[in-house]
Amino acid sequence: MPDPRLALFVHHKCGTVLLQNVFRDIGESRGWYYRNRRSFSRGFPSKAGITMFSHSLWEPAARPSPMRGVHVVRDxxxxxxxxxxxxxxxxxxxxxxxxxxxxxxxxxxxxxxxxxxxxxxxxxxxxxxxxxxxxxxxxxxxxxxxxxxxxxxxxxxxxMEAWDYERDDVLEVTFEELMSNFDDTFARIFTFMGFEGRLFEEAMETARTQDLSRKSEAEIEKMGHVTSKTTxxxxxxxxxxxxxxxxxxxxxxxxxxxxxxx
Known part of the structure; x- marks a missing residue:
């Protein structure tokens, strides 16, 4: 389990599948248990090293675990x-x-x-x-x-409005940043989460496999959650x-x- 634990706070149509694919693959390569919480949740699943909160419906537990997270919004x-x-x-x-x-x-x-x-x-x-x-x-x-x-x-x-945008353990990112400046934005995310050296490089390689700008139109057509490269x-x-x-x-x-x- 990574220390601190990693958290992905997203909203519908704000890069949910992108972050899920990237961090699930990172978790599998490192043996970090990945979980997705789609409903309201307090704290973290007991065994999860990486947790996605699909609608950012989350409240800290009474005894919060050390955490590093990213929160994504979109216009x-x-x-x-x-x-x-x-x-x-x-x-x-x-x-x-x-x-x-x-x-x-x-x-x-x-x-x-x-x-x-x-x-x-x-x-x-x-x-x-x-x-x-x-x-x-x-x-x-x-x-x-x-x-x-x-x-x-x-x-x-x-x-989105209920979210606490002042947390110092969560990096605020926009979906537009992810789409227009993919590599630099993921580099910021991974750096904020404490990734260094080989882990950072491997994470960047994993992320690039999910970059829409690197995919062909034929590949885009096969993706059920995406209709266009236009952000x-x-x-x-x-x-x-x-x-x-x-x-x-x-x-x-x-x-x-x-x-x-x-």
Whole structure:
């Protein structure tokens, strides 16, 4: 187990699969146990050396372990667009399920499984007997984007806003930095986590195998979570009416996270 433990705090459509692939491979090469916590969590899994918190729904344990982590955010407008496009076609079970029964209901996404029964019942009512994916696909693009705003995008933005950006044991990074300056950004991450010498070089080699800019278009087409090498598409998708809908719900959230208003 590495000391300190390593933590990856991400949000939906903010480089989750990229960081998972890089750090899972690093963990396997070093014998460090990798875990992914998709729901709300306190502290670390007992045996994990590397833990990904897929929605950054995390609170420190009463006796926190020494930790070095990275937290990744993305322009919320691109989170909205990318999430909408992903949910139209993903094969994740929750997205195509209508099963709200049992001890672990398939139709409830992990990001809201810790919410109250009243909240989950309201979500179920919003689906009107359909799956999330079916609901999106019956709507036109404008309606689908507004539905996404009111559901998965909203939940993601709430987690982004709740995050503590002042932690000195977590490096803040943007998805845009990862995409535009891949090698230097991963070098910052690995250096912050204490990687040196051979470990640092091997980690950089591992990371480069996941760099989209180094992949062919044919390779991109085979990746279920990626549709394009283009990092930002919100300006092409969100017209002024949709931006008004966004602002009426989330105000100046992009600016609060360090992104330009337009």
């Amino acid at each position: 919320p407008r691109d989170v909205l667009v990318s999430g909408y496009q992903y949910h139209l076609r993903t094969k994740e079970p929750w997205c195509s399920s209508t099963d709200f029964t049992g001890s672990s209901p398939t139709a409830i996404p992990y990001i809201i499984r810790h919410r109250s029964d009243d909240f989950l019942e309201a979500y179920r009512a919003d689906l009107a007997g359909q799956s999330y994916q079916a609901r999106l696909n019956e709507l036109d693009r404008r309606g689908g984007l507004i539905f996404e705003m009111d559901h998965f995008a909203r939940w993601t933005f709430e987690a 930002s598409r919100w300006r092409d998708i969100l017209d002024e009416g949709l931006l008004d809908e966004f602002r009426s719900r989330f105000g100046d959230l992009p600016e609060r996270l360090g992104y330009p208003a337009a």
